[in-house]
Amino acid sequence: MRTFDTLVVGGGLVGSAIAYGVARRGGSVALIDEGDVAVRASRGNFALVWVHGKGDGMPRYATWTRRSADLWPDFAGALLDRTGIDVVYEKTGGIIFCFDDEEMAERRALLARLKANTEPPGYDYEMLDQGALAGMLPGLGPDLPGGSYCPHDGHCSSLHLLRALHAALLGLGGRYLPERRVTDIRARADSFTVITEQGEVQGGRLVLAAGHANAWLAPKVGLSVPVKPERGQVLVTERFEPMIPLPTSHVRQSHEGTIMIGVSNEDVEFDDRSTVQTMAQMADQARRIFPFLARARIVRAWGCLRIMPPDGFAIYDQSPDHPNAYTVSCHSGVTLAAVHAESLAGWICDGALPDEIACFSAARFARAEAA
Numbered sequence: 001m002r003t004f005d006t007l008v009v010g011g012g013l014v015g016s017a018i019a020y021g022v023a024r025r026g027g028s029v030a031l032i033d034e035g036d037v038a039v040r041a042s043r044g045n046f047a048l049v050w051v052h053g054k055g056d057g058m059p060r061y062a063t064w065t066r067r068s069a070d071l072w073p074d075f076a077g078a079l080l081d082r083t084g085i086d087v088v089y090e091k092t093g094g095i096i097f098c099f100d101d102e103e104m105a106e107r108r109a110l111l112a113r114l115k116a117n118t119e120p121p122g123y124d125y126e127m128l129d130q131g132a133l134a135g136m137l138p139g140l141g142p143d144l145p146g147g148s149y150c151p152h153d154g155h156c157s158s159l160h161l162l163r164a165l166h167a168a169l170l171g172l173g174g175r176y177l178p179e180r181r182v183t184d185i186r187a188r189a190d191s192f193t194v195i196t197e198q199g200e201v202q203g204g205r206l207v208l209a210a211g212h213a214n215a216w217l218a219p220k221v222g223l224s225v226p227v228k229p230e231r232g233q234v235l236v237t238e239r240f241e242p243m244i245p246l247p248t249s250h251v252r253q254s255h256e257g258t259i260m261i262g263v264s265n266e267d268v269e270f271d272d273r274s275t276v277q278t279m280a281q282m283a284d285q286a287r288r289i290f291p292f293l294a295r296a297r298i299v300r301a302w303g304c305l306r307i308m309p310p311d312g313f314a315i316y317d318q319s320p321d322h323p324n325a326y327t328v329s330c331h332s333g334v335t336l337a338a339v340h341a342e343s344l345a346g347w348i349c350d351g352a353l354p355d356e357i358a359c360f361s362a363a364r365f366a367r368a369e370a371a
């Protein structure tokens with residue numbers, strides 16, 4: 001049996017960001033992961049670092065997301081310094097398109113509401129008509145009424161990010177234990193024994209960040225994580241010269257030149273296949289946005305499952321029964337990687353989640369149901 005100060009279960013973007021953040025503050029850390037057979041969101045996402053439109057219904061989520069976006073430049077720089085891996089983060093601002101006038105009116109109202117409700121440092125955006133958008137995005141199709149622009153948005157390579165987080169953890173003396181599916185947890189007053197198919201690992205502190213598996217692992221330490229899968233499909237084209245200077249809600253050009261087209265939102269349980277109908281819809285929409293894409297060859301396509309809390313906001317909890325046990329779940333693990341590593345990991349090391357993130361406790365779902 002190996003013993004560590006902190007065990008993090010789940011080596012996706014969420015667990016890796018926290019393990020890296022905890023390791024930076026000292027003590028031994030093990031990151032325990034199921035391995036490549038697992039259902040994983042971290043390898044199939046759109047790689048946006050995105051503030052735009054988030055937080056309606058929970059203003060603190062908008063502030064939290066903005067905080068992460070603001071931390072991203074230093075976070076990416078520190079990973080580069082430590083590991084030599086460039087996560088190719090660019091803070092360019094981002095666009096969400098509107099496809100008709102009704103959508104324009106709804107977006108205008110949503111962003112005004114977010115701006116009015118968000119705590120400092122606030123929420124900046126602009127509504128843009130087709131002409132203004134075309135000035136920012138050469139090649140834009142003529143028949144979109146417009147969209148919104150948010151300067152806090154950006155994008156990165158989420159695969160580089162995952163690699164950099166793992167490398168940074170190892171560089172700090174942390175251990176990565178892959179191919180170890182956790183099947184059970186024994187919680188004692190001052191320690192946790194995590195049971196895997198390859199043996200047991202013991203730790204004084206436990207962070208559950210196992211994506212969908214948090215739903216059945218969390219009750220073992222007295223917590224609840226009611227997440228559900230939501231499928232998103234992505235198409236990837238052949239490489240182009242730089243054509244799309246900033247990321248958008250539906251299309252973005254990667255640093256390698258490929259153009260990613262996304263992403264659907266489908267309630268299909270744990271079915272992560274691609275479907276012809278959805279791919280065709282996404283391709284049609286992309287062609288309407290950028291007509292030059294009609295000539296693009298698709299080279300890859302996949303479906304991937306988001307880890308979706310019922311209201312779409314993050315879930316952060318500390319167990320009342322076992323105060324050294326925490327759960328972390330969210331559906332924006334790229335965007336929130338910086339705040340997870342920089343802020344959340346520090347609070348976990350200090351032994352208490354502060355009041356400012358108490359609103360993210362899963363207790364909100366029980367309260368809503370009771371009400």
Ligand SMILES: Cc1cc2nc3c(=O)[nH]c(=O)nc-3n(C[C@H](O)[C@H](O)[C@H](O)COP(=O)(O)OP(=O)(O)OC[C@H]3O[C@@H](n4cnc5c(N)ncnc54)[C@H](O)[C@@H]3O)c2cc1C
Nearest residue numbers: 012013014034038041042046048182211213232333334335
């Ligand atoms: C199509 C799509 C597009 C997206 N686009 C964006 C975006 O643009 N921006 C953004 O911020 N977010 C985006 N996301 C969301 C983002 O990808 C996720 O929030 C993030 O990857 C979640 O990371 P995670 O570590 O919680 O989960 P996962 O990546 O699923 O990782 C969970 C890990 O836990 C491990 N695990 C599972 N069960 C066990 C077990 N029993 N024992 C041990 N280990 C276990 C797995 O091996 C896995 O590595 C998108 C998601 C999808 C699906």
